[in-house]
Amino acid sequence: MPLYTDTFFTCYVLILSFILGTVFGSFINCMASRIVAGENWLKGRSHCDACGHVLKAVDLIPVVSYLIQHGKCRYCGKKMSSRYMWTEVCMGLAFVGVVLNYGALNFHVLRDWALICILLGLSLVDLETYEIPDGFIIAGLVIWAVTIPLMKLDGVDIGSYVKTGLLGGVGIAGGMLVISLIMDKILKKESLGGGDVKLLFMVCLYLGLAQGLLCLILACMIGLCFVLLLKKGKIAFGPSISLAVYLVLIIGPEVVSWYFGLF
Ligand SMILES: [Zn+2]
Known part of the structure; x- marks a missing residue:
């Protein structure tokens, strides 16, 4: 601190x-x-x-x-x-x-600043249009990829950094894609937008599997609060995910190590 x-x-x-x-x-x-x-x-x-x-x-x-x-x-x-x-x-x-x-x-700070800029942009657009332009997702992917070598300068092991990221991105977004496809069939309408799945993939590259899962749980809770507060049937999920990502960036590592410390 x-x-x-x-x-x-x-x-x-x-x-x-x-x-x-x-x-x-x-x-x-x-x-x-x-x-x-x-x-x-x-x-x-x-x-x-x-x-x-x-x-x-x-x-x-x-x-x-x-x-x-x-x-x-x-x-x-x-x-x-x-x-x-x-x-x-x-x-x-x-x-x-x-x-x-x-x-x-340090370089983690620069990486996270860039990520939250992207999250702000896509949240503002999603709030108005209920769509997340692919450009924001691509920018997030490019920044993640380009900053990989810089993480080494912060003393991070690049191999495990990339592995953790890919596991998080593919695991969380893949899981959500399967769940949303099943929900779509049951509800006979779109349950989770394609943009939200792509966004989850992008942010979980930064967060990894454990923190990505925490982010998903927080995003659902924040989204539920928005639904109850705004009393609207349809809400943009992008801002909830973005807010959750920011919380996880700040408190995620502590929460995850506390959770695993329970076992
Ligand atoms: Zn004027």
Whole structure:
């Protein structure tokens, strides 16, 4: 938990992590709304949804711009949704949580930051469209594969890291695919979306079998809470899985070793 012996440097790392989180949160929020609107998410300038005025750099500072402008557009005065600001704050805190979890800035931190960025993006899109674009899954797979050699620098045995990941991905996603196909036959409707199975495969590569299973249990519990709270028959499962992944990244290893310590 205490990062470095130097308090000043610890504060510097935590503040920098928070700011980075808000910047990525802002970027992904914008990207997700463009994907939902069917726009090109790489091109085009950010603009006010109400008046269409192109936003300047000063309007795009995460959290700060929203607070300075009292949540209103500087050009037309229309109130903006606070969703953007809260997503940025949450991402800032999420980034800080990852650093605190590892107790240092290392390659696991960078890998997990990248993963939670992907999870935020697909959750925001899934909430609006009930679909998880394959691009997010592919990005997650590529980052997992590309960062394998970097894990060695954190002192991880690459062979068992890859084996654990593949076992988790194939085991959990494969199991869920079989269960969902059986449920589809019984209920005569789609029980679990194909995007959710692909998402489980991708995240369980990062988590492995034991933590992947914990993630699945937590995701079902979170999903059930959403169903009860929102009183909707159909909910997007992507955000529940994403939230569960974050919890497992933070508390998973402790919970799993506690569980196996029982036997
Ligand atoms: Zn405006």
